Amino acid sequence: MIRRECLELMAPLMTDQLVLSSQSGQRIEWFHLAPQHEGNLLVGMMGCATGVGMGLALALPHRRVIVLESDGSVLLSLFNLPTLGNLNLSNLTVFVFDNEVYSGSTMSEPTATAGKTDLEAIARASGIENAVTVHDVEGFKEHGLPGVTGEGLHYVVCKVEESLIHREIPRPNVDLAEYKYRFVRYIERTEGITVPFVGLG
């Protein structure tokens, strides 16, 4: 299984979900597959997307928040897992596309998950009951897609082969500020609220 196969299955299911991606190859693939989805937000650096997703899920408890992570990004912020387990947010799904390498290193340096580290086990030990690992497309359909449209806290570790498809895709010409404002205006419109800091004249 490669990451893009999972993302291709997710894209047609987008309605009003809020989708955050960390800075890894999946952000290029996802924003290429679902460029029109106004609920997309790029969180510019590794290790921050799950935290931002938790904050959004707390602020908007009736909206499904989906976080697209990589193994490298999760390993950079393992402190998220106990917080996630204890908050037990019913509207948050975290997909970890675990290819066991730092693709961005350009030489595929292995991550800890290529060794003995098991992210699902860490998640479970942190209190995330609905943590699973999927190894193929059928497993992703069964255990991953319910996290796109369903309820509850989902933590889905997707074991994927390293794929360099994202390097063939033109990089989005949208910067972090433009993503942020588009995202916030979308929230304002769909929630009927004014986000305080962008409402100031």
Next chain:
Amino acid sequence: MEPILAEKLVHGLKAAGIDFMTYLPESRLSQILPLLREDGTVQLVGAASEQEAITIAAGAALGGKRVACYMESTGPYVSAYSLLTVGKQMGVPILLLIGFLGSFADQRNSFLYVTIGMRMIPTLEGLGIEYRVVEDAENLERHIRDAQRVSDSMRQPAALIFSGEFAR
């Protein structure tokens, strides 16, 4: 911190419209936590790391909350990465409330805190975080509102750093 100062601090946060706060507790300002919990106006979220506390607060701000993040003076070091990437690069306002352990006016200063405290303001300056040091309760409510307004206007984190009477 005297109980009356904790009450004034909580009152000032509510008056500034803060309705969401992440935190890692410390020793100088922690009396605000039970007051906030009892009051219920401000949604409190404990974090495992100040770096995480910044990201959770940022997410809540994007979702429409007016947010604060409470930490001790080690917090800016631990959270420097998320302050820069999420706070400044993406541009999200977060009111930072920092217990200034190890500062000149820290009434409980010791060898444990002083090295960290003395380098904290240069660290904030290096990160480009605007700040104000508060040592007594005079004009406290205005200071909080001013800092919150600066943070909102800049679309960036801004800090209130509490020492002196707050650090007893």
